[in-house]
Structure formats: structure tokens, C-alpha cells
Amino acid sequence: MASPLRVLIHGGGIGGLTLxxxxxxxxxxxEVAEVRDELDALGVGIIQPSNALHVMREAGLLDACLAAGFEWEILTIADPAGTPRAEIPQPRMGDAPPANGIPRPALAALLADGARAAGAVIRFGATIDALTDDGDGVDVTLTDGSAGRWDLVVGFDGIGSPLRTRLYGDxxxxxxxxxxNWRVTVPRLPQVEGVVMCMAGQxxxxxxxxxxxxxxxxxxxxAExxxxxxxxxxxHEELAKRLSxxxxxxxxxxxxxxxxxxxVYTRISQVTVEDPWHVGRVVLAGDAAHASTPHLAQGAAMAVEDALVLADSLRDEDTVPAALTAWEARRRPRALWVQSxxxxxxxxxxxxxxxPExxxxxxIGIPxxxxxxxQPY
Structure with missing residues (x-):
């Protein structure tokens, strides 16, 4: 599209701030409407595989991610005592690094700084109160009393997406x-120079x-x-018993x-929006459309890929509806493959x-x- 667009992003998580x-x-x-009063990401970490780091490079944030995190290359499979049984180099996407571990609070902060530096506005304590899509634009009123007309509204508002409920009910x-998922941040042991996966059978x-x-x-x-x-x-005692x-x-x-x-204890849930991920000029992305279990460490990567492909589709297509159709055609097969x-x-x-499927x-397995x-997507 030749003309700049007005875009409202509902949700200030990893995907929303990247977009x-x-x-x-x-x-x-x-503008980003974020229901929280601040970006209080849970104090644990996240893996950025190479395809996610490729997106960070495109967003101008790769160096900041690597500086805030721990770049690594080898996935180690170990027994219950931690004795290595296999060492698996991680592949690269283009010239992006193979992988990076980073604290979630640090990632949230650098994404917010990147969005603001690029010129985006982040509204905290705000969510959508009313929305009307007339085909040519979307009129939105937020709960903080602000209102505006947007060319596109994007729901990066998580697995419990209020925007998804607004579009599709229950x-x-x-x-x-x-x-x-049980997670806890601890001092790094010297031998942990990449992800170490200790297996105790099933x-x-x-x-x-x-x-x-x-x-x-x-x-x-x-199982819980x-x-x-x-x-x-x-x-902490319950976790120790489970890992005895x-x-x-x-x-x-x-x-x-x-x-x-x-x-940090989080129940693992899954969402698959089988309807189209966009209705008119309103679109769902990331966990709002295709939340998966964490076993491939690709949930956040799929969200930032959604963001990059959507930005590219808005650049390459002549209209917003055409861009959303092209975006979903590229994203749905890949995201649902990861989920499956x-x-x-x-x-x-x-x-x-x-x-059998x-x-x-x-x-194929995790490696x-x-x-x-x-691979290109």
C-alpha cells in the first residue's frame, strides 16, 4: 500500500510490540492498547530460536536481544544425572544466530523501547470498549475514554483474547x-552453556x-x-518432590x-481458531489465533513471525483486506504445523x-x- 495506515494493536505482549x-x-x-498498567512480564526466561531472531533483526532489535540474553548453539540431551548423551547443534536462519535465551522482563522492556523509538504509542490500562467496522475503517473506543478511527485492528491479546470473544463468542x-508448566529462575551453572534437556524416561x-x-x-x-x-x-517443595x-x-x-x-506455575492450554483469523479489518494473531503447547519453544516465535509477515503483506498488497487474506494464507499452515x-x-x-497423523x-521430532x-516461509 502506498499510503501510511492507522493501526491499533490490542495487546502489548511479544507479538504486539514487535508488530x-x-x-x-x-x-x-x-497505537498499542495494553490492559495492564505496566509490562510486568513474569520473571522467567524465554528461548528465541533462530527464526525468532531473524524477525528481531528485521525489527532492528537483534543486538539488544543478544546483549540482554545468552546466545547459545548446542542443545544437550542428558540423563537424569545430567550426563550428556547427545549434543545437537541448532540451525541458523540466514545470518541470524542459532538461539538466544533471554529473561522475559528484559525482552518486554526492549520491545517497548523499540516500539516507542520507532514512533508507536503505548496506552496502558486500556482495552477495547466498543468497536464498529464499516468496511472502510474501524471506529474504536477504549476503556480509558480515548476514541479513534483505524484502518486495521490487530488482536495480539493472548490465549484468553477478548477480541476473539468479541468476534466469535465462545x-x-x-x-x-x-x-x-513449572518454571523458576536460578543461578546459571557453568556447565549450562546452552539448553540442557535432562530426560528421565516418560x-x-x-x-x-x-x-x-x-x-x-x-x-x-x-500432568496436573x-x-x-x-x-x-x-x-518450591512441591516442585522438588516432582523432580526427585x-x-x-x-x-x-x-x-x-x-x-x-x-x-511460576502455568496451566498449558491450546486454542485453534478454525474460522478465518480476520473479519473485515479486524485480525487475530499469535496466541489469540493459534496458541500451542511449549514443546518446540516456538510460541513466541510464531507470534513474531505473524508480525513480520503481516507487516510485509501490508507493504505488498493493494488493500487491507487483500493483505489479511495473503497473510493468513502464509501463516495458517505453518502455525498449525507447530501446534500439531x-x-x-x-x-x-x-x-x-x-x-497416525x-x-x-x-x-520429524524436535531436532x-x-x-x-x-527455512523460508
């Missing part, structure tokens, strides 16, 4: 998988992920009742966890029965998926 940066750098007028509510898989020179996080997935929550005073089959670096990491409040393989890995690792995906996802 804000990309669009504002290309001359569009961008047709696409999150589905609890029966599993939950009992448990513990990941140690470096996120700075001084810090790493321990993450593990277990939907209404289970760790005790406020005992979460591990020694070596996992046990050493656990020994440093003395504050139950440092343990992630869920298959979860089922395989926990002993649940898999379908999932068995075919599992032949194979990394090579698929660094």
Missing part, C-alpha cells in the same frame, strides 16, 4: 491439555536454559488436575530455590496415545522441526 515496531519503522501510525475457548523432562551470564531457568511439564494450584508457601528422580545439575538448581514465590507437532510431542513424552509428525523452521 508495532515493524509498522512504525515503515511509516505507519501505530466458539474458540482455550482447551486445557491436562498438563502444566516420568519427566527437565530443561535448563541459560538466559544471562548469571541466570538460567529450570522448566518442567507435569485442572483446578490444582501450588501452595503459596510450599510451591533427578540428580546432578537439576538437583543443584533446585537446591537454590528457597522462595516459593519464585516458582508440539501437542504430539507432549502426548509422546507423557505416554498418551497418538494418532501425529506419529508421522513425531518422525528435525528446528531445521524445518529455519
Amino acid at each position: 508495532a515496531t515493524l509498522l512504525a519503522r515503515r511509516g505507519h501510525t501505530v 466458539r474458540h475457548t482455550p482447551e486445557y491439555t491436562g498438563f502444566a 516420568e519427566a523432562k527437565a530443561l535448563l536454559t541459560p538466559i544471562t551470564d548469571d541466570l538460567m531457568y529450570l522448566g518442567v511439564v507435569f 488436575d485442572e483446578d490444582f494450584r501450588p501452595g503459596a508457601d510450599t510451591a 528422580m533427578f540428580s546432578g545439575p537439576v538437583a543443584e538448581a533446585l537446591a537454590s530455590v528457597t522462595d516459593p514465590a519464585s516458582v 507437532l508440539s501437542r504430539a510431542v507432549l502426548k509422546q513424552e507423557t505416554g498418551l496415545p497418538t494418532t 501425529e506419529d508421522a509428525l513425531l518422525k 528435525g522441526a528446528a531445521h524445518v523452521l529455519v
Whole structure:
């Protein structure tokens, strides 16, 4: 499109702020409506695989990500004692690094700084109160009383997306998988120079992920009742019991966890919007459209890829509707492939029965998926 657009992004998470940066750098007028009063990201880390770092390069944020995090290349598969059994180099997408671990708060801060530096406006404590799409534009009133007319509204508002509910009612509510993620930030052990995946058969898989020179996080997935929550005073002890089959670096990491409040517990849910991801000039992206389990470490990567492809489609197509159609045609197969393989890995690792289609995906596996996802998309 030759003319700059006015774009409202609903949600100031990783995908929303990446899109804000990309669009504002290309001359569009961008505002982000974020319901939180600040970007208070949970104090654990995140993996940025090479395809995510490729997007950060396009957004001008790669150097900031690498400076704030811990760049790594080797995925180590280890036994419960931490003894390495395989070392797997991670592939690169173009000239992007193979992988980076980074604290979530640091990533949120640098994304917000990048969006503002590009010219985007971030409105905190604001969400959509009223929305009318007349085909030529979208009139929106926010809960902070501000109002405007936009060429495009993008819902990067997470797995519980209010914008998705506004578009589709309760047709696409999150589905609890029966599993939950336990994570805690601990001092980095010297031997953890990349992700170390300690396997205890089908009992448990513990990941140690470096996120700075001084810090790493321990993450593990277990089957949990939907209404289970760790005790406020005992979460660290409950996590230690679940990981009692591990020694070596996992046990050493656990020994440093003395504050139950440092343990972050998140139920793993999935969303697949089977309807079109856009209605008129309103579009869903990231977890709002295709939330997956974390087994490929690709959830945030899929969100930032959504952002880059949407920015490119708005550049390449003549109209907003044409851009949204082209964007979804590129994004849906790739995002749903990641979702399907992630869920298959979860089922395989926990002993649940898999379908023939999932068995075919599992032949690719996690290492194979990394090579698929660094190909052009």
C-alpha cells in the first residue's frame, strides 16, 4: 500500500510490540492498547530460536536481544544425572544466530523501547470498549475514554483474547491439555552453556536454559488436575518432590530455590481458531489465533513471525483486506504445523496415545522441526 495506515494493536505482549515496531519503522501510525498498567512480564526466561531472531533483526532489535540474553548453539540431551548423551547443534536462519535465551522482563522492556523509538504509542490500562467496522475503517473506543478511527485492528491479546470473544463468542475457548508448566529462575551453572534437556524416561523432562551470564531457568511439564494450584508457601517443595528422580545439575538448581514465590506455575492450554483469523479489518494473531503447547519453544516465535509477515503483506498488497487474506494464507499452515507437532510431542513424552497423523509428525521430532523452521516461509 502506498499510503501510511492507522493501526491499533490490542495487546502489548511479544507479538504486539514487535508488530508495532515493524509498522512504525515503515511509516505507519501505530497505537498499542495494553490492559495492564505496566509490562510486568513474569520473571522467567524465554528461548528465541533462530527464526525468532531473524524477525528481531528485521525489527532492528537483534543486538539488544543478544546483549540482554545468552546466545547459545548446542542443545544437550542428558540423563537424569545430567550426563550428556547427545549434543545437537541448532540451525541458523540466514545470518541470524542459532538461539538466544533471554529473561522475559528484559525482552518486554526492549520491545517497548523499540516500539516507542520507532514512533508507536503505548496506552496502558486500556482495552477495547466498543468497536464498529464499516468496511472502510474501524471506529474504536477504549476503556480509558480515548476514541479513534483505524484502518486495521490487530488482536495480539493472548490465549484468553477478548477480541476473539468479541468476534466469535465462545466458539474458540482455550482447551486445557491436562498438563502444566513449572518454571523458576536460578543461578546459571557453568556447565549450562546452552539448553540442557535432562530426560528421565516418560516420568519427566527437565530443561535448563541459560538466559544471562548469571541466570538460567529450570522448566518442567507435569500432568496436573485442572483446578490444582501450588501452595503459596510450599510451591518450591512441591516442585522438588516432582523432580526427585533427578540428580546432578537439576538437583543443584533446585537446591537454590528457597522462595516459593519464585516458582511460576502455568496451566498449558491450546486454542485453534478454525474460522478465518480476520473479519473485515479486524485480525487475530499469535496466541489469540493459534496458541500451542511449549514443546518446540516456538510460541513466541510464531507470534513474531505473524508480525513480520503481516507487516510485509501490508507493504505488498493493494488493500487491507487483500493483505489479511495473503497473510493468513502464509501463516495458517505453518502455525498449525507447530501446534500439531508440539501437542504430539507432549502426548509422546507423557505416554498418551497418538494418532497416525501425529506419529508421522513425531518422525520429524524436535531436532528435525528446528531445521524445518529455519527455512523460508
